[in-house]
Amino acid sequence: DAGITQSPRHKVTETGTPVTLRCHQTENHRYMYWYRQDPGHGLRLIHYSYGVKDTDKGEVSDGYSVSRSKTEDFLLTLESATSSQTSVYFCATKAGGAEFMNTEAFFGQGTRLTVV
Amino acid sequence: SQQGEEDPQALSIQEGENATMNCSYKTSINNLQWYRQNSGRGLVHLILIRSNEREKHSGRLRVTLDTSKKSSSLLITASRAADTASYFCATGGGGKLIFGQGTELSVKP
Numbered sequence: 001d002a003g004i005t006q007s008p009r010h011k012v013t014e015t016g017t018p019v020t021l022r023c024h025q026t027e028n029h030r031y032m033y034w035y036r037q038d039p040g041h042g043l044r045l046i047h048y049s050y051g052v053k054d055t056d057k058g059e060v061s062d063g064y065s066v067s068r069s070k071t072e073d074f075l076l077t078l079e080s081a082t083s084s085q086t087s088v089y090f091c092a093t094k095a096g097g098a099e100f101m102n103t104e105a106f107f108g109q110g111t112r113l114t115v116v
Numbered sequence: 117s118q119q120g121e122e123d124p125q126a127l128s129i130q131e132g133e134n135a136t137m138n139c140s141y142k143t144s145i146n147n148l149q150w151y152r153q154n155s156g157r158g159l160v161h162l163i164l165i166r167s168n169e170r171e172k173h174s175g176r177l178r179v180t181l182d183t184s185k186k187s188s189s190l191l192i193t194a195s196r197a198a199d200t201a202s203y204f205c206a207t208g209g210g211g212k213l214i215f216g217q218g219t220e221l222s223v224k225p
Contacts, residue, residue, distance in 0.1 A: 031211055042122075042204060042217035043159070050211045058212070090158060094213065102147045102166050105206075105213055107158035 003027050006091050006108040013115055019078040021111050023091030025071075030096025032074040033105065034058075034066060036087040043090065049074055050096065081115045088112050122205060122216040130224050135192040137219040139205030140185075146209045148181055148188045153202045153218070162190075162203075195223045 003026035013019050023032060031050055035043040035058075045058030047066040055066050063085060065077045078085055091108040123138045139148070147166045151159040165172045165181045165188065172179045178191040192199055204218045 031213075033213060035215070040217070043215040045212065045214055048212060056211075059214070092159075092213070096211075102164060102208075104149060104161035104164055105159075107160070109158045110156075 004091060004093055004106055004108040006089075006111050008111060009109065010112045011114070013081050013113070015082060015115055016080050019081050019113065019115075021076045021089055021091075021113070023074045023076070023093075023108060025074075025093045027093060027095075027106070028071060029093035029106075030071075031094040031105075032068065033092040033094075034064075034074065034076045035090045035092065036060065036085075037090060037110075038087050046076065046089075078113075081113075083115050086113060086115045122203075122219050124219060125217065126220045126222070128222040128224065129195060131195060131197055133195055133223075135195050135199070135221055135223070137190045137203055137205075137221070139188045139190070139216055141188075141205075141207045141216075142186065143207075144209065145183075145207045147207075148179075149206045149208065149213075150177075150179060150188075150190050151204045151206060151215075153204065155201075159204065192221075195221075197223050197225045199223050 005024045007022045033048040034046040044060045049055045049068040067075045089111045092105040094105040121140045149164045150162045153159045163174045176193045181188045200223045202218045206215045
């Protein structure tokens, strides 16, 4: 693994409560991504970041917000969790810059979130 | 909607046989990548093919890319039980990395 840590690894929360998932990297990668994985849907991009304080929406961003105040940390927040947000969430990182345009992403081990 | 669509969704073969998975995508790309996911784990990168390449090999893996058809295929030769996993294609461009729905490969001993 390329030094990517997700926390927590498991969480059960109640509908309507705020939840923040953390992704921490030690690779100094420019790009960071949040995905959710659900049966039959593969991985869907929620938000991604291309630098400190630079973020953009992905395919399924409604109900989620992100922040990146440091290169190494990318936070995903569910402002008011709903049952439809029960999923496994993966963080990924990738080196940036023109010389790294064609490089692979590295994934964390995932966070299993259950909203009851 | 997702950029990459994979086919088949599930594939079951015997050890020693070849496994072929296909991926189609919608927009222009810089590269196309294949990843593997073992049950309950994060994804692991297998191989990357650039938009100006047509074929690439890595060990028992062979990837082809046809940009005119916006499609790619992953061939795993002489499969092993340990190849049992889900396989995903991903397309990269402009910083985004978009994944397909994946193919579940089961290799029976």
